[in-house]
Amino acid sequence: MRIRYRRIIWLSVLAFLSFCTPMVCAGETASLPKTHLIAGVPYHKQITVSSCGPAALEILYDFWSEDIDQKAISDVTRSSSMGTYTWDMVRAGCFSRLSAARGRCFPKSAPKAGYSERPLGYASFSYASDSLWWTDLKRLITQNIPVVLLMKYARDDDTGHYRIIVGYDEEKGVVYFVDPWGRDLTRATNLDGIITWSMTDFENAWNYTGYGTDHPFWGAVMMPWTVTIHTTGETTAGSVLEVTAEITYPCPQPFDCHAYSAFNVRAEITLPPKMLLLEGVPGIDIGYLQAGESSAVTWRVKLDGDGSGSSIAVKATGLVSGTVPKVSKNGRININPGKSGDKNSKKNFYPAYDYTDEIGVEKSIEL
Structure with a gap:
């Protein structure tokens, strides 16, 4: 697996981004079970x-x-x-x-x-x-x-x-x-x-x-996307906890991962009472995420009380867009010109349209 790392400092919140190729390459000949x-x-x-x-x-x-x-x-x-x-x-x-x-x-x-x-x-x-x-x-x-x-x-x-x-x-x-x-x-x-x-x-x-x-x-x-949450540090009052979320836009072979990417990718943390961000804000902008790649983001959290048994949630989202063509509703083909043809087309076909959607997942971890 090839991994590249890049560090981004955004509003004093540390965000570490790592990118990797899909886990299995198209030419891999690893044996599979019978x-x-x-x-x-x-x-x-x-x-x-x-x-x-x-x-x-x-x-x-x-x-x-x-x-x-x-x-x-x-x-x-x-x-x-x-x-x-x-x-x-x-x-x-x-x-x-x-x-x-x-x-x-x-x-x-x-x-x-x-x-x-x-x-x-x-x-x-x-x-x-x-x-x-x-x-x-x-x-x-x-x-x-x-x-x-x-x-x-x-x-x-x-x-x-x-x-x-x-x-x-x-x-x-x-x-x-x-x-x-x-x-x-x-x-x-x-x-x-x-x-x-x-x-x-x-x-x-x-x-x-x-x-x-x-x-x-x-x-x-x-x-769904996957989010794996890890914590480093103590959960006792007064401690500082590092919370890292690894976000993956899954794309297994043989699908063309390079043809798919998400934009406006964002990760947001939700903390329980008695936990506060030590610096920055809950939301981290990641930007683009290619299908088959992963991004890791980290927050530093201060505990004002005992955090044992508390839950921390991370929501990761991104936007994707595309187009679908006109499709027939009932198999009829419009052959009539003019206004009547337009009416028949609307009756017999769903028009083509563009879309933009938000994909992602929300996961939580209990301390």
């Missing part, structure tokens, strides 16, 4: 025949933290009877309190300022390739990162379908999914949503292009 299953991936059934995309996102969200209402997700992803486009899936991952849903699949559930269950967005990436990226996918699974895949519904059915891959067993030649449709290839219902496929069927079905993808073998991950 079998692995991610534990604790929840099952959520899709609420409509075409809402496998929002249901897959609900599964990911619930795995990492809060369970988000699937109807709200459907409006953020602008889902319709046609399904959900891949770019809307990725955009929904970073959806935050700065944005309102643009879809109206469930108008009464459409979020007006982020998901009610979670104000901050996640790191959100997608990847597709003309060739199977099985080794990279295995590596993600062994790192306990569930991946949403766009596939054929079945080996002999070209209907697009989103599933979450959660495991594999190369000795048995199988992979494991949590499938929001909850049925295996024989149409039998699985109450826990876990579906087992042969590797051959998986490779065939994953070789699928549609819903905005230019290449087959499409996959995406959404995950």
